[in-house]
Amino acid sequence: MFYREAGQFKTNYAADMAVFPILQDKIGIAIILALALVVIPLVGNAFFLSVVMIPFLVFALASIGLNLLTGYTGLLSLGTAGFMGVGAFACYKLTTIFPEVNIIVWIFASGLFSAAVGVFFGLPSLRIKGFYLAVATLAAQFFLQWCFIRIPWLYNYNVSGAIEVPTRTLFGIPVTGPNASPEMRYYVVLGLVILLTWIASNLVHGRIGRSWMAVRDMDIAAELMGIKLLPTKLLAFAVSSFYCGVAGALMVFLWYGGAEPEVFSINQSFLILFMVIIGGLGSLIGSFFGAALIYILPIVLRGAPSLVGLDIGAATVEHLTFMIVGALIIVFLIVEPHGLARLWQTGKQKLRVWPFPY
Amino acid sequence: MDILYSIFIDPFVQMGSAPDLLVQTLWEGLVSGVLYALIALGFVLIFKASGVFNFAQGIMVVFAALTLVGLYEAGVPAILALILTIAVMFLLAVGVERLVLRPLVNQPDIILFMATFGLTYFLIGFGELVFGGNPKVMITDELYLPRGSVEFEMFGGFVSLQKIDITAAIIASVMVAALAVFFQKTRIGRALRAVADSHKAALSVGISLNQIWIIVWFTAGIVALATGIMWGARSEVSFALQIIALKALPVLILGGFTSVPGAIVGGLIIGVGEKLGEFYWGPLVGSGIESWLAYVIALGFLLFRPQGLFGERIIERI
Numbered sequence: 001m002f003y004r005e006a007g008q009f010k011t012n013y014a015a016d017m018a019v020f021p022i023l024q025d026k027i028g029i030a031i032i033l034a035l036a037l038v039v040i041p042l043v044g045n046a047f048f049l050s051v052v053m054i055p056f057l058v059f060a061l062a063s064i065g066l067n068l069l070t071g072y073t074g075l076l077s078l079g080t081a082g083f084m085g086v087g088a089f090a091c092y093k094l095t096t097i098f099p100e101v102n103i104i105v106w107i108f109a110s111g112l113f114s115a116a117v118g119v120f121f122g123l124p125s126l127r128i129k130g131f132y133l134a135v136a137t138l139a140a141q142f143f144l145q146w147c148f149i150r151i152p153w154l155y156n157y158n159v160s161g162a163i164e165v166p167t168r169t170l171f172g173i174p175v176t177g178p179n180a181s182p183e184m185r186y187y188v189v190l191g192l193v194i195l196l197t198w199i200a201s202n203l204v205h206g207r208i209g210r211s212w213m214a215v216r217d218m219d220i221a222a223e224l225m226g227i228k229l230l231p232t233k234l235l236a237f238a239v240s241s242f243y244c245g246v247a248g249a250l251m252v253f254l255w256y257g258g259a260e261p262e263v264f265s266i267n268q269s270f271l272i273l274f275m276v277i278i279g280g281l282g283s284l285i286g287s288f289f290g291a292a293l294i295y296i297l298p299i300v301l302r303g304a305p306s307l308v309g310l311d312i313g314a315a316t317v318e319h320l321t322f323m324i325v326g327a328l329i330i331v332f333l334i335v336e337p338h339g340l341a342r343l344w345q346t347g348k349q350k351l352r353v354w355p356f357p358y
Numbered sequence: 359m360d361i362l363y364s365i366f367i368d369p370f371v372q373m374g375s376a377p378d379l380l381v382q383t384l385w386e387g388l389v390s391g392v393l394y395a396l397i398a399l400g401f402v403l404i405f406k407a408s409g410v411f412n413f414a415q416g417i418m419v420v421f422a423a424l425t426l427v428g429l430y431e432a433g434v435p436a437i438l439a440l441i442l443t444i445a446v447m448f449l450l451a452v453g454v455e456r457l458v459l460r461p462l463v464n465q466p467d468i469i470l471f472m473a474t475f476g477l478t479y480f481l482i483g484f485g486e487l488v489f490g491g492n493p494k495v496m497i498t499d500e501l502y503l504p505r506g507s508v509e510f511e512m513f514g515g516f517v518s519l520q521k522i523d524i525t526a527a528i529i530a531s532v533m534v535a536a537l538a539v540f541f542q543k544t545r546i547g548r549a550l551r552a553v554a555d556s557h558k559a560a561l562s563v564g565i566s567l568n569q570i571w572i573i574v575w576f577t578a579g580i581v582a583l584a585t586g587i588m589w590g591a592r593s594e595v596s597f598a599l600q601i602i603a604l605k606a607l608p609v610l611i612l613g614g615f616t617s618v619p620g621a622i623v624g625g626l627i628i629g630v631g632e633k634l635g636e637f638y639w640g641p642l643v644g645s646g647i648e649s650w651l652a653y654v655i656a657l658g659f660l661l662f663r664p665q666g667l668f669g670e671r672i673i674e675r676i
Contacts, residue, residue: 076468124661127661131411131467131471131615132660134607135610135611135656136653136660138604138607138653139608139654139656142649143650143653143654145649146647146649266604270475273472274472274475277469277472278472281468316487319483319484319487320487322480322482322486323483323487325476325479326475326477326478326480326481326483327476327480329472329479330480333462333465333469333472333473333476334458334461334462334473337462337465337466337469
């Protein structure tokens, strides 16, 4: 009814290829941005911001990173948490060595470190693919995690073996450390996520993204068409690891406020892979959906019994949560193997032709 | 120069000067290799027959062992508990086929891979809910498994072998031999290989995919049970065992995803390499390298043979 493209004529190629081709989509994204920028900080309390929204955005960013690699380039990676850890530890080292430089600069710089590590571990991807590559990235995961534990220089020889985030300010307001307000942290995370999502969207719609997708769909054919495989795959690894590194730095600096190496364990990698697959491989909006579902669902499930008035022990709830999440993953895969992003598209299509079935 | 010496020469000097220690380390490596190989075997069986990369194999090991011990603790005699556990693994296979594989037939590999992830989560939650999260002791004596150790005098020192490890090695070899015969010689084995080649072609010549999947998952369940008993007897039955499933991945890489002998040889190489590396080179970098050495060894092999040691050649067509 209200979601119709009737009367909106495209007069040039650029308008036809726009990311949001229909006016209603533009209004929709503006509403979402307004919600995220204005309404949520006003309405949400500190708990909602720091326990739900900030982690959701961090996971969404990491999922975008992995999606660029797995969804767009077709290279399966299980080392996401390792690359996130590189970002976090690099950011920690940089900001403790040069405390006067703005923290935002260091967050981006730590992404570059992560990208370099990603390129190194991406080198085997030219020769191996599929599950074999997944195991190669597992080597990265375990090796990096070992480094975080065994190299004391990385955590400044702290006795606890963990990193403690120092207070850093932006325009005189603390954004990291114990004194930072949830609103301020939320705005910094949101700003970075919006910026990086916009960059990612431009990347995947441009020449680079097309060459990635060509490699994903059939790498031999892509090579015959003149796409150089090694630079393309390594670029995918670099950009993906950059995103993961930034996400890792944000995770430790603006969410946890401190981290042990266990945070970057293999389970974290799997969690992000879940988000990407449940959300939809090769879809940026799917990364947000996946992060929302996989991260927020267990929180809701844990809170549900007490809301309904059931009295179940905490351990039982934890076990049931595991069971339900596992079952839901299977159900989602059966209902829509292409992820939530495909459901979203189907929904939009249905809305477009409503009230007719097709 | 000191560094080069301590990397390239010193470990071998140590090996030469204490051969009994070397033999002991080798043995330890072989034993853990056998157990990795057993887990890898479960992976290979399912991958061969359904193309599913079964991430849930690790939790199946834990689940089988927990069911066995849980039933025994509930008062069921050991042998009956063993039989009941096998029945449970059969039900699991039927359940997986009905609820997971059948609706997901003809989906891309990665989707099936994720589905086994969901299965892993489900089994973790279910296992903890039913049997509790505490580690349990494997009922070694009740299953007539030998305990204690045998000592050999060798090179002027003593090498001690755990009897349970010897048993594990024997059981593993028997199981591998049985599986090899099953795959190569029987009617069902041939059907399994046909399904592995192409689901559609197998269906069109009258092979029931559903039956085959149940058989394969059930076989993998029995392998998981054997692994669970052996591993549980060495340490204890806990959910931490599930992590060991990840160690089976480099084993698979090394041996190739589709090769039963590859899983065994790969397991032994990884086990021995890991233990030797940890014992002789580990102290140089602050130990704990066991956690990633296996993957690096596998990666090294991969660069030269992308399909693994015994894997079928990957032929790509346009």
